[in-house]
Amino acid sequence: MAYEDCTYHGIQYGSETGGDDEEWKPARILVEKPEFGPTERQYGVTVLRELAEPEDGGFGWGYNGGGTSAAAGVILADALDLGDPDKCGIGYLSSSEDDVLTDLREDFCDDVLSQLCDQWRLRRSVVLRWALAWYLQRGINELPGALRELPPLQSQT
Known part of the structure; x- marks a missing residue:
């Protein structure tokens, strides 16, 4: 598969309307076409898809929990x-958890997601580089395919 970058955009309750809306809304994670600079915030973006929320719970960040x-x-x-999170063993509450993927998921929670605010954007290339460093620090040589050949770093030109 050819490498395709994207931006993960997390939106928690109240952040879409500035927090004034009384109605509860579930947190969402959108997958967007990547843009550099203020374009994402000023002119809107192209939403490619939305990541599916687990059936037995919602998304969260800014803390460490379910x-x-x-x-x-x-x-x-x-x-x-990796495909479906539950089928591959990385999903929270997956019946077939993979120990390495579970540790990867929980460290990603601690290192990255627990530090985020209500609304955030995170590039796929950043997630991949974080994951590669995680595998290398643990001396794990069997890498998921997406980590075997990372794309070149992009810069604004």
Whole structure:
């Protein structure tokens, strides 16, 4: 598969309307076409798709808990081209958890998602580089296919 970059865009309750809306809305993770600079914030973006929320719970971030683990599972499964998070063993509450993927998911929660605010954007290339460093630090040589050949770093020109 040819490498395709994208931007993961997390939106938590209240952040779409500035927090004034009384109605509860579930957190969402959109997958967008990547844009550099203020374009994403000023002119809008192209939404490619939305990551599916787990059936038995919602997404979360900015803390470490079940919602954060669910978000980490779907982001990592998407970025690493693993398919369905529950079937590949990285999903939160998956019946067939893979120990390496579970540790990857939980460390992604601690290192990245627990640090985020209500609304954020994170490039797929950043997720992949974080995951590669995680595997290398643990001396794990069997890498998911998406980590075997990373794309070149992009710069604004």
